[in-house]
Amino acid sequence: MALLRNWGLTLGKRAGRPVARLEKDSDDPEVLRLKEAAATADWATVREVLEARAEGEGRTELLWTVCDTAGVETWITDVAEAEPGAALPRLLAGLRHVSRGWEARTSARAEDVSREQFEVFHERLRTAERWLYEAAELEPGWASPWYCLQVSGRGLEVGPEVARRRFEATVRRAPYHLGAHQQQLQQVCRKWGGSHEEMHAFARASALGAPGGTLLGQLVAVAHVEEWLSLDSGPDAAYIRRPEVAASLHEAADHSYRHPDFARRDGWLQVLNSFAMAFSLAGEREAARECFRASEGRVTEFPWSYLNGSDPVAAYREWRSKAGR
Template identity: 55%
Template sequence: MPPTVDPAFGDGTTALLLRQAEAGDWAGLRAGLTAVEDPADLTWLLATVSNTGGIEEWIPKAVAEEPDSALPLLLSGARQIAWAWEARTGARSQHVSEEQWKVFGERLDVAEEQLFEVAEREPDWLAPWYFLQISGRGASVGPEAARYRFEAAVRRSPGHLASHKQRLQQLCAKWGGSHEQMHAFARSSMLAAPAGSPLGELVALGHLEHWLDLPSGADHAYLTSPDVLAELHEALARSILHPDYRRPRDWKSAYNTFAMLFAMVGEKWTARPLFEAIDGTVTKSPWQYLNGDDPAEAYTRLRDRCAR
């Protein structure tokens, strides 16, 4: 059976939550989410579940029926963000219609209102501040507000990889930052964290974002330059290959990232064991950058190339 994109990242608990969300089984979904004690784990599960179409149809009822619980309101806010981006699509801004922008903004407004209410009611929670980074970027809240949201998240969970990923996006050139800001943030975050931290993936993602911004030819030359290769190897060694690294629930995401980059630069010997660890679990990101219509095809093509 050929590899396919797995929205659950090969994790059984996540797969069950996705099925419950799709079926509108709030009781089952709530029980599963409530059982998660780690704030970073819960945030990742909520982010994954929020991509399920149809949640916006039944979650308002759950919010109304549980006025004293912030959890349904949190899921609702997260879903509004994902739903907003569905309306906007991944097209360049000049190709987004006026009606799409209108719907995008309306849904982000709802998300912001709901998430700020959750943050006020549950001041220790990480999740609302993680999602507010995404809604804020879409709403163009400005650099000071964007930094405040990131700092609020990492105060509650220092070293939170997902929040650092959102900050990296905020600092990308395409969102008003620069390559220099993005790389500096990625590297300083990695070096400030203990060896074995997952933050090493930020360096890889930064180089991937830089590669995306370059014309054909220059992009490959950039990735294969000695300085970039050295930084990729350093990041790999300090993160997922370090003896102190502990695999989180979404660990295959980082493995997919590093496997793709090392396959692209032709280092089969480095990419091959990463592909073997992934064992056919394809994550949409970053493979959609090579084939937006069929990320699994890009994964299979590069995996097979590295196996030879």
Template identity: 75%
Template sequence: MALLRDLGLTLGKWAGRPGLTLQKDSGDPEVPRVREAAEAADWPTVRAILEARPESEDRTELLWAVADAAGVERWIDPVIEAEPDAPLPRLVAGIRHITWGWEARTDARAKDVSREQFDVFHARLRIAESRLYEAAEREPGWTSPWYGLQVTGRGLQVTKDTARRRFEATLRRAPLHLGAHQQQLQHLCAKWNGSHEEMHAFARASTFGAPGGNLLGQLVAYAHIEHWLDLDRGEDAAYISGPQVAASLNEAADHTYRHPDFQRNRGWLPLVNTFAMAFSLAGDRAGARECFRAAEGRVTEAPWYYLNGDDPTEAYRKMRSLAGR
């Protein structure tokens, strides 16, 4: 993490930055709507919004917006009792228990998490798994339950074979599901008992095995960021500034947002933010400027929170300045 210190990227309370907008989601207008409905325990509205977004169009972000609302675990069980054959309430309950479980664990390193916290974390994830399997049984064609099981699997530290089977189950239903690929990438990270070699191989195979212009090129950028984060002082800067990293990023960019078939659909803004950070760390100012120009000051929390958890916009601003924007 030496490069952070060299750039002076220190933590500080976010107070907003002129000309920058912190965007906590992809910009989908249904996300704040469904979040507000969940916070108000308004199941009819939550259900209507979720049902209007078919699984084929990936409603993952909407489900996480519901799951982030405090108290969902209290009102969703009566809904399940009232609709015993309905898969959607079970899916919502499963995703909520994932978020609720991570709230108990917190984002602290494992060594700083107490045994009691881990017990609550694992108990909630096991409830999540039960609900997700129930949803999958009722709607075998749905993708979201299997995506959720990828997340619970990481928290419960399932075997690599089990993680792979859950990933493949998601892909059989949605071959280009970005969230599923992101979860599998995390399973393969060194910090989750994977390796840098496995992670990079997966990112490249997924990116270049898919049609040009899709969002999976983001995996290559994330893999380099994850590799950099895992290294010690000195090694991190030497790795990320190597010419092979910039070359890899440009190759992925050519296959993704530079490709003539690329469209600015849901998910494009987090993608260009991710490449902006990766190019910046790699010292490729031209590549970074291109992404900053596309983002137009719209800052997504991920991946900038890796640089400044309290103020992602400050990290974005400093990197943009270094790129000459």
């Protein structure tokens, strides 16, 4: 799923700089263990790994690891039905249906998606929501069911008011949940029925309202990229190279990855890659080099897939070279 998630990668060296190479595994040692357990229907191991991780943002990547694994739908619903009072299998059953829904829809533009694809998409998302609401009722303090409902709700086009309530339900439980904020940023984008003004206001308030070192600084970079993408050739460059855009990016960077409290935790690479792309487009070569250097050649699929959907690494390399790194 192209859902703003982080992918790690393997590094090499060439000509004094890291060779960018994309892989679909992060540095988290539990990811491979969990992926193997999910593929072999090893529920005991899946539960052990997930329950050992604090609920909330810290579980997000691991939940997607399970639910993006083919075949999980063939056994997880049986586990949920066998454990009627357990929230975790219901959460996974719901998220697996979300993942399968977006697989059916594909990442194509709406006009290129068939009626049959949309029917399967919506059917799977509606099934997902039933499981997710059950999980939320069983564990009212969990943020994860509400975050997952943000993802399903966008696909079902539940509308801005319902989407906002789901976002607020997530952040009441996990205030600086990166995935929740990423979903809400997309929700308020013009392409999903919002506006550029609403998108930028949400991004800036979220980023600067969080503690120093926040991952949420990424929202500012992504918002500028989103507006740039919405414009025709010519006006797009004129927009992204405005002095006020550069000032906005630097303000967010100072409060995010440049801050002394910034730490390498889930999502940090995607933050650096997002700023690398935004600063590159803005013509801020020194700031872009700083991000490319800090990322050490480690590419994340988002946001580079916006520039080259089939080869994000090629896009990263191209813009790294333009930055003189």
